[in-house]
Amino acid sequence: MIRAASRQRHIYLDMDHLLLLLLLLWSSGVQAEGKHNSTESDDVRLVEGPSLCAGTLEVKHLGEWRPVNVIDWTLKEAAVVCEHLDCGSAVAFGLKPQMSASLWKIKLDCVWSGSTLRECATPDNSYTALILTCLDSVRLLNGSSLCSGRLEVKSNQSWSSVCEADFDQQDAEVVCRELGCGPPSVLQGALYGEVEALAWSKEFQCGGHESALLDCRSSGSARNSCSPGKAVGLTCSEPDDVRLVGRASRCAGEVQVKQLGMWRYVINTAHNLEEVTALCERLDCGFAVGMTMSRSGLVSDDWEIKRDCAQAGSPLRECLSFSVITFSQKGLFRELKCSDSVRLLNGSSLCSGRLEVKSNQSWSSVCETDFDQQDAEVVCRQLGCGPPSVLQGALYGEVEAPVWSKEFQCGGHESALLDCRSSGSARNSCSPGKAVGLTCSDPVRLVGGASRCSGTLEVNYLRQWSPVDVSDWSLKGAASVCAHLDCGSAVSVRRTKATGFYPLTVRSDCVKSGSALRTCTTFMSSSSMIKLNCTDSVRLLNGSSLCSGRLEVKSNQSWSSVCEADFDQQDAEAVCRELGCGPPSVLQGALYGEVEAPVWSKEYQCGGHESALLDCRSSGSARNSCSPGKAVGLTCSEPVRLVGQASRCAGMLEVKVGKWRTIDYFDWDLKEAHVVCEHLGCGSAFSIQWKNEPSEISVLKIEPDCVHSGSALRECAKSSSSFLTLNVTCKDLLVQPIISVSFMNGVSMAQQQGLQVSRGSNFTISCSIQPQYPGGSFQLTFTSSNTAYNYTQPAVNHSAHFLFPAAEPTHQGNYSCIYHVYVFYHDLSSESPLLSVTVSDPTHSDVVKGVVIPLVVLLVIVLMILGLHLYRQVNKQ
Template identity: 55%
Template sequence: MGCGSTVSVPPGNTTRGFGVFCSGSESSLRECRRSYDLHPGLTVICSESVRLVGGAGFCSGRVEVKSNQSWASVCEADFDQQDAEVVCGELGCGAPAALQGGLYGEGEGQTWDKEFQCKGKESLLLDCDTSDRENNTCLPGNAVGLTCSEPDDVRLVGGGSRCAGGVEGYEQGEWWTVGAYWNKEDEAAVVCRQLGCGSTVSVLTGNTTLGVGVRCSGSESSLRECWRSYDLLPGFTVICSESVRLVDGAGFCSGRVEVKSNQSWASVCEADFDRQDAEVVCGEFGCGAPAALQGGLYGEGEGQTWDKEFQCKGNESLLLDCDTSDRENNTCLPGNAVGLTCSEPDDVRLVGGGSRCAGGVEWYDQGEWRTVGADDWNQRDVAVVVCRQLGCGSTVSVLPGNTTRGFGVYCDGSESSLRECSRSYHLRPGLTVICSDLLVQPDIFLTDPMGGVFRGHQGPEMFRGYNFTITCSTLPQYPGGSFLLTFTGSNRTQTQPAVNHSAAFLFPAADDSHQGNYSCVYDNYVFSHNFSSESELLSLTITASPLPAFIIRHVVVLLILLTAITTSYLYYKPTRRQKRVNRVSSMDLYVNAMEMVSLSSRAEAGPGEERAAQGTE
């Protein structure tokens, strides 16, 4: 319509007509997608003769004024603080926060040829007096950009802080409860952003009430940019982090660390932030322990860099409760804005299913475990999020339970944890979730009764000719099941039933064909589905019987022989009779020793070698 910027969009009644879906970048409604479904009509109020271009949202951009049915940018020299106050008021925004030439780029058209002389009380910019410009040129980079603060039309009440509480919006002279249609995480992100309160920590759904209903995408700078209605919708409570936020991550628990400094946000240099600092931030967001901490992990911030070094002890409640010191080096090189990934908190579990990956869903809140429920049509999406959060693979089945008092959750299935889903305290049917990684990983180990196995550099090694056993076992989760032993050296497999949760696979004398990688696959039929879990690989090497063992055995025999000779010498008598007797005794001892040597040799030799040895004797 050529009517400047949007000032407000009050919704109307549901009516028969066009339903349109726009991204906001189209030049006309003809470029938007249309339908003939029932949708609420809408009323639009445009600024008509002034607009802010190239900014984020309603309240920032390059100032342009309508002139002869075209738009002209305004030179910085022709526009002052009082003029800015009129424009911010005309657009329904708060007081001017920034006013600078080139702040939002250069306009492509003409430049406004008058100087504004507003008093600051006018309702419209074109109601202000103007005068001819002293200089009719406007140098490049001087097209004035304006940032208005967001209006004080949103607040959080009842939470003990301006950054925590139930969401209320100011409209038509009074404060209304703000409700949301579906994923209240998007609306909460906008509220925290609008209030300058950091990132969202948690969102709780309240009672359904008459107020202002909003629907946001999550990228808006204020609730004024979201779609609104006056339907009965559940209100919600938002808790924001207030002084620290994680930006450009996935969910609540990851992103680039930014700290609030003089009402603006500053990224933190990697050198000024360590593991203990990370523990405090993760705890402040209600997340688990730090999992990754690295410069440039989530990109670079566009603003300033925090000029202090944090010195947290790790037990502080808030990052800004930590001690700080001056940085040794006042520069932070590109790529060093610290990014943090916290693990998901252990606030969700599955109980009563015999496995951490199966059972009724429970959520830890306010010091106790509560049942989690969901509407029938949303239970599958909730189950997908639960299995993902617990690291339990994909969803196999979802069984509804009894309606119970606890959490009601609403997920679209893309969330990384239930904390990112919308929740309420209404009665919802509980649900039981079965995930694919139901069975724990089985163990595999090698034993042999003859002592022919030893630990090599690459794993266990077995001497040729020795018997050995590979044993598969698992924890006692469920009765029954079977073990499949696979061998990667060939296509051979063996299967045995699980007896006392284990199975033993016996192998005859080891040879080179037994060398290779083995694994155990445990299969069981549980909850009307087949499940399986595979062990780690066992790499077995077959080697020849070692020469050192042969040498040691014969050295022992020689020591026995030497002992016999020494004994005979000690008991030697000078008489001829005694000499004869001693010689006979010595000869007997010698013969016995040689028989031991012969028996030892036969034990090591093969059948052919044994016959040869007998011939030698």
């Protein structure tokens, strides 16, 4: 807002500044009447300082001036205040003790939202206020940092640009020094936009030693404007404002940052080795080797370097902020260690890249012919990495630096490459693709388990193996470690209490980004550590989850695919059990890509009860290859269940990660529960409830976002603890009732389509259900084209019978049984399939059966009686 007002003022002045000033004076009374009660600059001030542009920041809000306390501010936010006050660039800021706890608090996100400082002010009870130093006479506009831009000078409350013809290198040195920047690196017009302000009318004649530009001598100049592209554009180098102190080498020690000529200790300098490397590179010290904590005993100013700011490439002085630390952290600083003589460039991690060696303050590449495996072992050890895994030129770009002129002759035991013997070499260049490209392994291991693929997770940090804690890690993250160790699939991961030591902490978001575990390790103590279990002999590749993929088996340190002809359902059960998954659901080749590995040469003969595939008996097989599409592709079901109730569709949710564990109620609703019910074949979710445990227990926490991403529940689960566990009830909790029909003659018929009943006959419709819960009732529903009825009876022995003594046309329609029962604090119901009943009049055959046949029988009886009577008469004669 102030900049826009300033630009508008300069445009007017450029037209005819003298006339305008007269007009402004003449109309000042009129303007005062229409002026708003308060402007931004009226509501912000610096007090108790040597000038209007330095002192304690105060803001007027709700009619009251109060000092300001800030959170996470840097020089960038301070520069906004300087601009509001029509001062120059921000040079320094800090906090000072405040007698009164009545302050305004201003957060940086509000500052950048475009709101005024007054609008950002909220009450705060604090005893520290912001002090700010702005320049009152020079500023750089439109630059990429606070040390670059178009130069403007202030005099008589107005800002003017400076013409190149009136400004030289010595003048630039003074300006850069005044701004707190390094020496000038570029002095060129039009770098930062065309001039809009008035042109300074004097020529500066600095000696180069002055502390401020206006302290320099100057001579009058006739110019009041600059030719296009001739206004001074100045780029000062970033100041030499960071150093490592307290150790013998300039590339190791505690971090200090320079502000206003004063070196300040910094806490929370960097959070992992990747960020330390950025500082090492800035100091021309190669790569990061390690980071520890030290306690110097000196009083800390509680400064920190903000991670997101430094990662964005901003100068360190612009990323310096006050840190919120605990009392126990007072005087506790980050101590960094850089490799001062070797570095790897352009690699995918801190343990890979093109090798360069430093000597006489310059870096040189190394030729493959002057470097061997033992030399590589020394470099990997010096960088704190694991043993070398790849040594090959041209992996990480062509050589551009000078070439090292000696051949290294390491024994492999040295701690640094320059400790090795070397012999002179005539070479001063490398053939294309022959500069050393080196990949060291990530120093990670599992210890204390039954095999090298299970145990406590440790990282080699500062040449010492230390346990690590990953607070927000699931099986997906653990799987990357298993793969790195050439183990199989991740089966379980859990956090346990650390005993007797304080593990390092690994940032899970860093691991998920693909960075090496060591790179993501930060020196922050934790009371927990990670226990990880990987399979050491089987794995599934290219699947949609850890429980699906193409099967491979490991033997003699190599992985082999398995042919379908040598593998059956019982073998699959053993594999799924070994992986910690549910029973096999699909066993089919070519589901997860064609086979590329060697083929397993034995036929498995599992009984299905084995805990590992290699525990099964096997017989030799002549096969050494598989037909296309015949390598075993296996899908195991996800191990999810509901327990604690009579139905498999209701109860406490459990997921198997190593063992069956309950789930934290945290942030779940019916949308997440629906995924569980659908997976179990129980329809949709009916309700969720939480159960309050008597004490905090170990649980798995599953975040909703992970559930909706399509990941398996098992892969979303993270170790946690809670007082609340999750219970889920699905709509298909009840089994489906059975509907059947019986007739007077005792014939019973199960439900069928198009059942026909004779008019006038009696029939009974029976409803029944498999025993699940006691009690309940059955509702028999009847619908036809023009009517609907409901009949209800209590369930006796899980059934009910509805008698229809004489079938009528009105009984023709569709019948269904609905079972109602009250369980789990809910009214639940389940409906049978429809039974269609048709009522018909007696047919001709029915008449024959009901009338003619009885008459025939009667006639036969009469004839028999007559015959018997005639027989007696004959005998009497």
